[in-house]
Structure formats: C-alpha cells, structure tokens
Amino acid sequence: MNTQKPLAISARNLTKSYGDNDVLKGIDIAVPEGSVFSLLGPNGAGKTTTVNILTTLIPSNGGDAFVGGNHVKNDADEVRKIIGVTGQFAAVDGLLTGRENLHLMGNLHHLGKKETRRRSEELLERFDLVDAAGRAPATYSGGMKRRLDLAMCLMGDPRIIFLDEPTTGLDPRSRRTVWEIVRELVKGGTTVFLTTQYLEEADELADRIAVLNDGKIVAEGTPAELKRTISGGHISLRLHRADQVESAAQILSASGFDADQLTVQVPSDGSVSSLRNVLDTLDREGVEVDEMSIHTPDLDDVFLALTGGDKTAA
Amino acid sequence: MSTLAYTMSDTSTMLRRQLKHMIRYPSLSIMLIGMPVVILLLFTYVFGGTLGDGLGGTTGGREAYLAYVTPGILLMTISGVMQGTAIGVATDMTQGIIDRFRTMSIARVSVLTGHVIGAVIQTFLAMALVLGVAIALGYRPEADALDWLGLVGVVAVITLGLTWLTVALGMSAKSVEEASNTPMFLMLLPFLGSAFVPTDSMPTVMQYFADYQPFTPFIEVVRSLLTGTAVDTTDLALAGAWSLALGLLGYVIAKKKFNKS
Numbered sequence: 001m002n003t004q005k006p007l008a009i010s011a012r013n014l015t016k017s018y019g020d021n022d023v024l025k026g027i028d029i030a031v032p033e034g035s036v037f038s039l040l041g042p043n044g045a046g047k048t049t050t051v052n053i054l055t056t057l058i059p060s061n062g063g064d065a066f067v068g069g070n071h072v073k074n075d076a077d078e079v080r081k082i083i084g085v086t087g088q089f090a091a092v093d094g095l096l097t098g099r100e101n102l103h104l105m106g107n108l109h110h111l112g113k114k115e116t117r118r119r120s121e122e123l124l125e126r127f128d129l130v131d132a133a134g135r136a137p138a139t140y141s142g143g144m145k146r147r148l149d150l151a152m153c154l155m156g157d158p159r160i161i162f163l164d165e166p167t168t169g170l171d172p173r174s175r176r177t178v179w180e181i182v183r184e185l186v187k188g189g190t191t192v193f194l195t196t197q198y199l200e201e202a203d204e205l206a207d208r209i210a211v212l213n214d215g216k217i218v219a220e221g222t223p224a225e226l227k228r229t230i231s232g233g234h235i236s237l238r239l240h241r242a243d244q245v246e247s248a249a250q251i252l253s254a255s256g257f258d259a260d261q262l263t264v265q266v267p268s269d270g271s272v273s274s275l276r277n278v279l280d281t282l283d284r285e286g287v288e289v290d291e292m293s294i295h296t297p298d299l300d301d302v303f304l305a306l307t308g309g310d311k312t313a314a
Numbered sequence: 315m316s317t318l319a320y321t322m323s324d325t326s327t328m329l330r331r332q333l334k335h336m337i338r339y340p341s342l343s344i345m346l347i348g349m350p351v352v353i354l355l356l357f358t359y360v361f362g363g364t365l366g367d368g369l370g371g372t373t374g375g376r377e378a379y380l381a382y383v384t385p386g387i388l389l390m391t392i393s394g395v396m397q398g399t400a401i402g403v404a405t406d407m408t409q410g411i412i413d414r415f416r417t418m419s420i421a422r423v424s425v426l427t428g429h430v431i432g433a434v435i436q437t438f439l440a441m442a443l444v445l446g447v448a449i450a451l452g453y454r455p456e457a458d459a460l461d462w463l464g465l466v467g468v469v470a471v472i473t474l475g476l477t478w479l480t481v482a483l484g485m486s487a488k489s490v491e492e493a494s495n496t497p498m499f500l501m502l503l504p505f506l507g508s509a510f511v512p513t514d515s516m517p518t519v520m521q522y523f524a525d526y527q528p529f530t531p532f533i534e535v536v537r538s539l540l541t542g543t544a545v546d547t548t549d550l551a552l553a554g555a556w557s558l559a560l561g562l563l564g565y566v567i568a569k570k571k572f573n574k575s
Contacts, residue, residue: 055417080419091410093331095338107327108420110320136338152414 006069008033008160008191009054013063016049023049025215026063031208036182036192038206040199040303045212047195048088051164054193055085068160084158088165090145091152092137098148099124099133105155116155123151127181143174150181160191167201179204199303211306218306226302233296235278237264240288248287252278268294321421328428335402336436342401346394347440351447354387357510358451365511377452384448385537386509389529391444392437392473393500396480399433403484404493426481426568433477434470441469456542465539468553472532475557476500478564485571503529508537528556 009031016024024046031037039047052058054065056076064071070078085091092101099120106116124130127147137145146166153161163182167175182192182205196202202209203223210220219226234255239245239262249257249264257264268274275294282289336343357365358380366379406412406429415425449455457465480497487493506523507513507530513521524530531552538545 057413057416077419080417083417085414085417087410087413089410091414093411094409095335096331100334104327104331108324108415108418110323156418 006033007031007066008035009037009065009067009193011054011063011065014050014053014060014065015062016046016053016058016060023215024053024060027210027212027215027217029054029065029210029217031191031193033191034186034189035207036186036194036205038202038209039193039195039212040197040202040209041195041212042197046215047197047212048164050212051085051087051162051193051195055083055162056080082159084153084156084161086146086149086153086161086163086166088168090137090149092145092148094136094138097134097136098129098140101137101148101152102155105152109156111155119155123154127151141174143170143177146170146174146178147181150178154185158190160193161185163192163194165195165197167196167198175201211303213306219302229302233267233269235266235268235275236293236295237266237278237282237289238262238291239264240290244287248282248285251281251285262290269296317421321424324421324424325427325431328424329431332402332428332432333435336432342398343436343440346398347391347443349394350387350391350440350444353390354383354444354448354451357383357387368515369512380448380451380453381541382537383510384445384453385540386504386507386533387448388441388444388536389472389509389533390501390504391440392469392476393497393504395433395437395440395473396476396500397494397497398436399429399477399480400484400487400493400497401490403429403481404487404490407485408490422572423569426485426572429481429484430474430477433480434473437469437473437477438466455540457540458542461539461542464545465536468535468539471557472553475559475561475564478561478568480564482564482567482571485568503527504533508533526552528553528560531556 007030009029011027011029013026013028014024015022015026027046027050029037029039029050039050041047049058053060054067054072056072056079059073064073066072067079068082070082072079092098093104096104102120102123103116106120111119124133127150129144129147129151132140132144137148140148150166166182167178170178179201182194186192192205194202194205206223208220208222209226210217211226212218219229221229237248239248242259242262245257245259245262245264248254252264252266254264255267266278268278358376362376362379362383366376366382367374369378369382371378403426406425412425416422445453445455480500483496484493487496504510506520507527508524509529513524513530516524531549534549535545535553538549
C-alpha cells in the first residue's frame with residue numbers, strides 16, 4: 001500500500017543470547033512513524049533486551065534493526081542523533097541538581113547556552129519541577145525522578161522515544177501524569193516505543209501491541225484485535241431449574257454448561273443486541289433465570305492466555 | 315562544528331560534571347588526601363629520627379629524613395587520588411546515566427576523558443596541599459623555576475599514565491567495593507621502592523625489583539627535581555616509558571570496556 005506511513009522502527013528476526021540463555025528468539029517489529037507501539041510482556045520476557053538493541057546499547061546476535069531508517073549496528077551514531085531513551089532505572093546524575101541535569105543534556109546536544117537555558121526552563125515548567133530544580137534528585141520522589149528523566153530525554157528534541165517500563169514502581173497518580181506526557185508527545189508527531197508489564201497501560205496508550213513472552217512475539221495487533229483473538233467474552237447464566245440446563249445450553253449454542261451448578265455460558269461480544277437476543281430466546285422457551293452476568297474480555301485475558309498463565313481467576 | 319570541536323566541547327562538559335561531583339562530594343577527596351598526610355607525619359615524627367641517621371648523610375636525623383621522604387609521599391598522593399578515581403569510575407558505571415550517555419550522539423571517550431582530566435586536576439591540588447604540609451613541617455625544596463616547570467610536566471605525564479590505568483581498573487571492577495580494592499597496589503609500590511629507604515639497602519632480589527618497578531624512577535625523578543640536582547637519564551627514560559606503557563594499556567582496555575558493556 002502506498003498510503004502506508006514509513007516505518008520509524010523496524011526489526012527482522014532479532015536474536016540475542018547470553019551463553020546458553022536465548023533471551024530473544026527471533027522477533028520482528030514494525031512501528032509506523034508517529035504511532036505508539038507497546039511491547040507487553042512479563043518480567044524476563046526480553047523487553048529490556050529489545051530496547052537495548054534498538055537504542056544501540058548492545059548488539060544483537062542475529063537479524064537487522066533500523067531506527068529512523070538507520071541500521072542500529074552500522075549507523076549507530078545516526079540512530080543516537082534522533083532517539084531519546086528513558087530506561088527502567090532513573091538515568092539522572094544524582095550529584096547534580098535537576099536543572100544542572102538538564103543543562104548537562106543541553107550541552108551534550110550542543111544546543112548552545114541560550115537554547116539550553118530556554119529549553120531547560122520550559123521543560124521544568126512543563127513537568128512541574130520548577131520548585132525542585134535547585135535540589136539534587138536524591139531528594140526527589142519516584143514520580144519526580146521519572147519526570148526529570150523524561151525531561152532529560154526530551155532536551156534533544158528526539159523524533160523517536162524509547163520508554164522502558166516508564167511507570168514501574170510509580171503510584172497511580174504519577175502513572176497518569178506519565179501517560180499524559182506520552183499522549184502529548186504523540187500529538188506532536190513523536191514515535192513512541194513503550195515496554196510495559198501493565199495491560200492497562202498498553203491499552204491506554206498504544207496503537208499497536210505486541211505480546212512478548214519467553215523471547216518470542218506471541219501475538220500482535222491493535223488492542224481491539226487482540227481482545228478479539230481470545231474467546232473470553234460470554235454471558236454467564238444461572239438457571240432456576242436443573243432440568244432446563246441442558247436444553248437451554250443447546251438452544252443458545254452455549255460454550256459450556258454445568259448441570260450441578262445450574263450455570264450456562266453463552267459466547268457474546270457483550271453488546272446490547274446480543275444480550276437482547278439471549279433474553280428473548282430465554283423468554284420464548286420459558287427458561288427461568290436466577291442470575292446473569294456479562295464478562296467482556298480484557299487484555300488480561302489475552303495476556304494470560306497467550307503467556308501461558310491461568311485465566312480462571314479473571 | 316567539526317568532530318574535534320564536538321569532542322572538545324563534550325570533554326569539557328564531562329570535566330565540569332566531574333569537578334561538580336568533587337565539590338559536592340568532598341569527603342572522598344579529603345580522606346584520600348588525608349592518608350598521605352598521616353603517613354608523612356608518621357614517618358617524620360615516629361620513624362624519622364632513626365631512619366634519617368641510616369641515610370648516611372652528613373647531618374642525619376629527622377630533618378634529613380623529611381627531605382628524603384617527601385618526594386615519595388608526593389607520589390603516594392597520586393596513588394590516593396587514583397583510588398578515588400577508580401571508585402568514581404566504578405560508581406559512574408553502575409548508574410543509569412552512563413546508559414543515557416551511551417545512547418546519545420556524543421564523543422564517547424569524553425565520559426572517560428572527563429574522569430582522567432578531573433583526576434589530574436585533583437592530583438595537582440592534592441600534591442600542592444601535601445607539599446604545603448611538608449613545608450610547614452620544615453621541608454625546604456631547593457628547586458629553581460626550571461625545576462618546578464619540569465616537575466609539573468613530569469607529574470602530569472606520570473598522573474596521566476596512572477589515571478588511564480586506574481580508569482581501566484575501575485571499568486573492569488564488577489562492583490564499587492572491588493574498584494576500591496584493586497588500585498591498592500599503587501599504595502604499596504612506593505614502599506617496595508625508594509620512597510622510604512634507598513633501594514641499595516635492600517637484599518639483591520628485592521633491590522632489582524625496586525629499581526625497575528614504576529614508582530622508583532617516578533620518585534627519583536621527582537626527588538632530583540625538588541632537590542635541584544641533575545635528573546638521572548635512565549630514571550627519566552624509565553619513568554617516561556612506564557607512564558606511556560601503563561597509560562596506553564589502560565586507555566585501550568578502558569575504551570574497549572566502555573564500548574562493549
């Protein structure tokens with residue numbers, strides 16, 4: 001398709017192993033410009049390794065990766081010119097003040113004295129760090145440190161941003177602040193590559209999600225597509241009479257029933273029309289229902305099903 | 315800006331970062347400068363009376379020993395600063411900010427060069443302080459202007475060599491604790507050289523080691539310059555060769571480690 005946007009990040013068959021430990025077993029990634037891509041996976045899935053390869057920190061063992069059209073191994077310096085990285089652990093200088101940390105970034109980006117100062121103050125303002133700017137980050141809360149970290153990453157005005165678990169360890173309010181910042185960046189046309197272990201986060205922010213488990217991508221798509229791939233949505237009914245369970249299950253083409261518990265599960269996308277359909281059918285057949293609940297699939301179902309977890313708890 | 319200008323700019327940025335670190339966290343510097351001062355006091359006032367008589371000079375005693383030991387203590391001051399540098403480098407490598415530097419388009423070696431130049435500046439300050447203490451105790455250098463100039467040059471070369479070696483040690487250490495231990499041999503080597511007693515008072519095997527290990531030529535060159543006597547060309551050549559060899563070795567290892575890990 002010629003209407004497709006060019007890719008900001010692409011990778012083919014990336015592999016990485018440490019000794020006998022295969023961390024990445026051949027993954028493909030394609031992120032169009034200006035979109036948010038989320039790599040979702042449990043601890044140890046290989047998320048950070050992927051980020052480290054794409055940000056030129058470590059070389060892959062096999063495969064090729066391009067960021068902004070530049071090969072991460074052969075044109076590493078070109079890649080570094082256009083990216084901003086916020087790692088899992090706050091990458092701030094603990095002995096410099098918040099403002100000095102930003103100035104350090106400005107100097108290393110060769111912005112010039114005036115522009116460095118201007119942009120530092122603007123970012124301090126934007127990330128609500130003006131009052132803390134004269135103090136060392138050692139005195140900051142987790143959320144403040146993360147905001148400073150993000151501000152430092154933005155000093156160079158990067159086109160592509162890598163956020164490795166940007167909200168791990170943050171309280172819910174700080175997490176929302178980080179989300180707001182990400183949304184604003186995307187509005188400005190920045191491409192965001194985000195790793196997270198929180199489904200809610202990927203669902204909130206990402207245009208496309210890839211689920212990484214044990215070094216392989218086990219599913220990829222939009223949040224909606226992923227939710228469709230799993231048969232998690234159903235209407236759960238508890239009938240009044242045991243002798244009606246089996247026949248009701250047949251009429252409603254149920255996905256499962258339990259005569260002892262008087263329960264019937266009917267596949268459903270949770271829409272009003274499907275609900276009305278079920279109720280109409282039950283009325284027509286004179287089936288008495290004691291209790292009914294709707295279960296719509298969320299990314300938890302997808303995640304747990306794909307990463308081999310137990311989804312009965314959901 | 316040209317590549318060279320970028321490298322200079324990044325190096326100066328990193329140096330300023332190092333200097334700020336030294337000012338914000340002075341306890342380490344103070345401890346490292348305190349050590350040679352304590353050893354100077356110990357060897358002057360406790361051992362100095364006896365050791366001075368053994369030097370075989372015309373006067374002997376404490377005063378003669380102070381004159382003999384001061385150059386050795388000055389070299390030990392470099393060792394002390396090196397220990398701090400190894401700790402600083404290792405600490406830096408454990409912090410997230412180094413990964414940030416690695417993902418930026420900067421002159422990569424500037425991160426290390428910042429440490430090296432910072433250490434050289436720290437060394438000169440520390441040596442001036444220790445020399446000041448020695449002078450307060452009664453030490454009188456007999457160097458003329460040219461000797462002082464030579465001294466600054468020689469110390470700069472020696473320090474550069476030792477610092478690159480130390481940066482490599484700091485990079486190679488798996489932890490900050492390890493980094494604080496590995497440069498310990500730099501503290502020991504002056505004892506196994508001509509810092510405290512002339513090497514010809516040692517057993518033959520020991521003397522052979524003492525004469526050719528890096529610190530003896532370092533100390534002898536500094537001693538000659540401070541006393542205003544002619545510098546032994548063999549010592550000068552050995553001092554230069556050791557500095558160059560250790561510096562190059564350290565530079566290659568440190569650079570490789572920085573780009574790899």
